[in-house]
Amino acid sequence: MARKSNWNDDYWLYVMQLYMRRPTGVKPLYAKAAVDLSLELHIHPKEILARQMDIETLSTPRIERIWDEYGDNPRKLSRAVRLLRSMKGFGSADEFYEGVETVESFERDFRPVNDSGLQPIALVLILDLYFRLTPLTMVPETPEVIHLARLIDQPASTVVHVLTIYLHLDPFISRQSVSSDDPLLPHCKKVWNTYGNLKPEQLCQLAEEIMVYYMR
Known part of the structure; x- marks a missing residue:
């Protein structure tokens, strides 16, 4: 059985911020910033890479709307990401993932x-x-x-x-x-x-x- 993804649509803002980091564009699979985000969200680096590619191609109407709102306003994007991180759960992984099955796999490779x-x-x-x-x-x-x-x-x-x-x-x-x-x-x-x-x-x-x- 394939492992379920922990993806949440709120994470698009995190990935977009990663994509917009200089130099703007898709970051390599194991770029430090990409891996750090993977570890934070418990999302495999390969999925983070795929989501970046979705952003680069504006592959869905939802991504287009997010890009229209934040693409030319990195400060607004940064504020939105900070707000997400300040919400209950972020900054306290044990609380956020309480009751959620998190089977570590790739995380162990970086520990x-x-x-x-x-x-x-x-x-x-x-x-x-x-x-x-x-x-x-x-x-x-x-x-x-x-x-x-x-x-x-x-x-x-x-x-x-x-x-x-x-x-x-x-x-x-x-x-x-x-x-x-x-x-x-x-x-x-x-x-x-x-x-x-x-x-x-x-x-x-x-x-x-x-x-x-x-x-x-």
Whole structure:
């Protein structure tokens, strides 16, 4: 059974404000602002992207009316969005979603798995890097390791540690075992099982989409 959407027509104003952020236009799937809105509304980023495209094409009379009212008046739009957020429920997610089934899925991908803020989506980027390196180059001094560490705001040693876990999980490489108590092991294993068998070009495309989230 398909997961029910939490979409509410009031959310058009949020998405329109996102669309109108400079540079005006459809924001990438994993743009930080788009993801933040997804997390706030419990709406998958893919749906937020689709709604932005609806706004760009003015696909329905309702969207046309909203655009006519707010398209040339971002201050009015901002006031309307602030009013929505100030209404009962917003600012208190527990109250707003009380009695509503909210099965988290994509939200977990952006929730840190350790105290340093490392996220599952960053583990996907490291997995993509894993398939681009050889074991001997999986060291902190490797330029690609340094670049990715800076992008995801983690020490290079953390990136190398995750690469080492992937070496442990790779059935085609015989390496010394990683401790079963390693707190990152289950998270890396989940990413490996989910994305490890993708075609290289598919994983590369996914990584390129995710990288946008970390670009400032």
